[in-house]
Amino acid sequence: MYKAVVIGGSAGSFQVITKILSSLPKNFPLPVLLCLHRLKHVRSGFVEALSIKSTIPIVEPYDKETIKPGKGYLAPSNYHMYVELNKRIALSTEEPVNHSRPSIDLTFETAAQAYRDKLVGIILSGANRDGAYGLKKLKHAGGLAIVQDPNECQVKTMTEASLKLTTVDHIFTTEQIISFLLKLK
Amino acid sequence: MNRYELGIVDTRNIIKTLQDVYNYDFKNYALTFFKRRVEKIITNHNLKDADGFIKKIETNKDFFEIFLQEMCVEDTEMFRDPSLWRVLKEELFPKIIHGAANFKIWFPEVSSGEELFSTAIILKKLNLLKNVQLITSSISELEIEKTKKGLFDPKKIEVNNPNFKRIFSEGELSDFYTHENDTAYWDTSLIENTKFIKQNIIFDDYPKGVKLVLFRNQMIYYNQILQERFIKIIYNSVVPGGHLIIGNHEKIDYWNSDKDYTLISKAESIYKKKLS
Numbered sequence: 001m002y003k004a005v006v007i008g009g010s011a012g013s014f015q016v017i018t019k020i021l022s023s024l025p026k027n028f029p030l031p032v033l034l035c036l037h038r039l040k041h042v043r044s045g046f047v048e049a050l051s052i053k054s055t056i057p058i059v060e061p062y063d064k065e066t067i068k069p070g071k072g073y074l075a076p077s078n079y080h081m082y083v084e085l086n087k088r089i090a091l092s093t094e095e096p097v098n099h100s101r102p103s104i105d106l107t108f109e110t111a112a113q114a115y116r117d118k119l120v121g122i123i124l125s126g127a128n129r130d131g132a133y134g135l136k137k138l139k140h141a142g143g144l145a146i147v148q149d150p151n152e153c154q155v156k157t158m159t160e161a162s163l164k165l166t167t168v169d170h171i172f173t174t175e176q177i178i179s180f181l182l183k184l185k
Numbered sequence: 186m187n188r189y190e191l192g193i194v195d196t197r198n199i200i201k202t203l204q205d206v207y208n209y210d211f212k213n214y215a216l217t218f219f220k221r222r223v224e225k226i227i228t229n230h231n232l233k234d235a236d237g238f239i240k241k242i243e244t245n246k247d248f249f250e251i252f253l254q255e256m257c258v259e260d261t262e263m264f265r266d267p268s269l270w271r272v273l274k275e276e277l278f279p280k281i282i283h284g285a286a287n288f289k290i291w292f293p294e295v296s297s298g299e300e301l302f303s304t305a306i307i308l309k310k311l312n313l314l315k316n317v318q319l320i321t322s323s324i325s326e327l328e329i330e331k332t333k334k335g336l337f338d339p340k341k342i343e344v345n346n347p348n349f350k351r352i353f354s355e356g357e358l359s360d361f362y363t364h365e366n367d368t369a370y371w372d373t374s375l376i377e378n379t380k381f382i383k384q385n386i387i388f389d390d391y392p393k394g395v396k397l398v399l400f401r402n403q404m405i406y407y408n409q410i411l412q413e414r415f416i417k418i419i420y421n422s423v424v425p426g427g428h429l430i431i432g433n434h435e436k437i438d439y440w441n442s443d444k445d446y447t448l449i450s451k452a453e454s455i456y457k458k459k460l461s
Contacts, residue, residue, distance in 0.1 A: 041351075043266070043433070063405040063435050064412070076434050078265070082217040084408075085193075090215045091434050093265075093402045094258055101261075110217050 002144070002184055003118035004067070005030050006111045008104030008134065010037040010126030012154025016174050017124065021054035021072065023178045028056050029185060030120075032072040033083065035107035037100055037126065040078045047074050061089040075102035082110040098130035108134025117142030120184070122177060124148045126158030136166045146170045146177065189227050191220050195235035199223060202239050207249055209324075210386055211256075213411035219256075226255050254327040258406065260299035262344040263306075263358070265401070266433060267351035269453040274307050274352060277455070281396065281428070282308075288317045291395045291422060293415065294403040295321035295381075298332035298371075299341075304399060305375035306361050310353065319379040320392045329381045335371035339364050386411075388418055395422045401454075402432035413439045420445055420458065429456040 009017055013036060021032075038046055050058045050072070058072035059065075067073065067087045075081035080092040080102050090110075097103035108121055108131065121138040123131045125148060139145040145168040150156040152173050162168070172180060191199075196219065203209045211219060223238065230248075232238045241248050264270045282288050295301050301321055308314040323329050342364065349358035361372045382390070398419050404412045416437055419429060429446065431437070431454045437446055446456040 041267070043268075060434065063432070064409055079434060082215075084215060084217055090217055091402075091405045091432075092218060092258070093261065093405070093432075094218075094221075095261060113217070 001118065002030060002120050004033060004111065004115050005120045005122065005181065005184075006033040006035070006108055006138070007122045007124065008035045008108060008126075008131040008158075009124035010100075010104075010128060010130065010155070010158055012125035012127075016148065018050060018053040019174055020178055020181065021050060021056065021058070024055050024181060026055050026070075028070050028181075031067045031069050032056065033067075033075075033081070033107060033111055034058070034072055035075045035081060035102050035104045035131075037102070037104075037128075037130070038077050040101070043077050046077070050074065061091075063089065063091045065089045075107060077102075080106045082106060083114040084110075085114050087114060098128055100128070100130045103134075104131035105134035105137075109137045112138040112141040112143055115141075115143065119143035120146065120181075122146045122148070123159055123162045125153035125155050127155045128157060129161040131158055132161040132165045135162045135168070139166050139168070144169050146172055146180070148177065149173045189224055189234065191224050191227070191235060196220050196223070199235060199239060202243060206243055208385070209253075213408050213414075214256075215406050215408055218406045222255055226252060250325070250327050253325040256406075257294065257296040257323060257325045257328050258403075259297040262341060262348060263299050264303050264345070264348040264352060265299070266453070267348050269430070269433070270303060270307060270352050272450065272453055272455075273304075274311065277428070278307065278311055278313060282311075282313045282316055285316050285396075288397075289392060289395045290317055290319050290397045290399065291392050292319075292321040293391075293398065293400050293419065295323045295332060296328065296403065298328075298335075298337070300399055300401065301332065301379065302335075302361075302371050302375060305379075306358075307352075309361075309375060310356070314375070319376065320382065320395070321379060322382040322384045322388070322391070324384060324386060326383050329383060333373070333376070333381065335362075335373040335376070337362075337369050337371065339367065339369040342369065387414060391418055391422050393422060394424055396424060396427045398423055398427075398429045400429065400431055402435070404435055405432065416442075423458045425458055425460045427458050429458065430454060431456070 047060050060076040061073045082090040084090050147159045147168050150159045200211050346358050449457050
């Protein structure tokens with residue numbers, strides 16, 4: 001019933017995200033959109049590091065690339081990543097939001113417009129408030145909102161900001177996030 | 186925290202108004218981008234909603250110009266992607282421009298001018314600026330005027346200067362600008378021979394005999410239809426063997442495009458127009 005998963009993370013999220021990506025089945029039925037804060041001047045290396053662990057292919061998409069199931073899309077460094085209504089990626093070099101480019105808010109907000117109630121959104125560990133507003137928009141559009149348990153997060157700011165703004169559907173540990181994703185058909 | 190959000194019907198009405206009143210066709214802009222920009226304008230100008238926006242823009246030409254300026258995305262830094270500028274400085278510019286006269290470089294949408302000034306500074310440092318004719322186009326007259334004055338936001342200096350150091354070991358970026366309090370100006374002698382063209386979205390006229398096109402991260406604001414139209418115009422503008430540089434997450438892949446262009450650097454998205 002869900003059509004896509006969108007995940008946002010910042011400081012302290014790398015290990016969580018690699019654990020999630022290494023636990024997905026090879027034929028995971030949905031696309032996974034990843035917006036992770038990253039160093040602006042380090043253009044390469046990140047997608048490779050995620051790919052080593054991931055069971056599904058991870059790409060930094062080209063502009064207007066069609067989103068396909070069973071594939072991970074990592075927001076490229078120094079770009080915002082939007083989802084167009086026709087389920088294509090659109091990149092942007094507009095000004096940073098919450099001091100971030102890519103901004104999690106923008107990926108979540110546009111993914112929510114495109115996928116409405118067919119979207120699962122997950123906010124992980126992080127040191128700023130980016131993502132909180134996007135998760136609110138996702139929930140408002142009928143999507144399912146999940147936040148990593150702040151007690152498990154290396155840095156709680158992002159998850160706590162999200163919980164303050166939105167009544168989420170689940171507060172999950174990494175293990176619970178994984179078992180939830182494994183049940184998605 | 187709650188921004189005004191534009192519906193799809195409202196967005197279509199706005200696009201129709203711009204077409205009917207000003208003959209500017211925004212329907213092939215990327216929808217999420219267009220929506221977001223208009224939402225920002227509605228919020229910043231206290232226009233309340235789509236109707237407020239339409240009422241104002243229908244009757245107010247000055248406001249239409251402000252709108253066009255808002256549709257040009259401000260470059261946030263000089264020498265974005267320093268690795269590309271190193272390739273231009275160390276390999277491509279010396280190879281293709283050295284000894285040439287009136288070597289035409291075209292920026293099909295110059296937006297806030299950082300690409301233009303980055304190019305001019307590298308050419309100046311290589312002593313090749315005199316060999317080159319820089320040509321820029323923009324949909325925004327206001328943006329062109331700002332670029333001609335060399336005006337830029339001094340907040341960008343903290344990003345610009347380290348980028349410059351990633352390319353040049355000698356000299357300072359401040360050799361090329363003046364900064365006092367809240368204002369900063371590029372040395373406009375860098376662009377004294379630059380030609381500025383005000384254009385509609387699809388060009389009425391475009392330069393011919395161009396040897397290099399720099400068009401990075403502008404087509405990302407268009408849908409595939411408009412992207413392809415731009416690429417075709419650029420193809421007609423560029424001489425055989427000429428170069429086209431686009432953003433590092435953009436690509437040319439329309440049907441049969443490999444008959445028209447060869448990708449010569451995947452890392453920096455540098456294309457070369459085939460000879461025939």
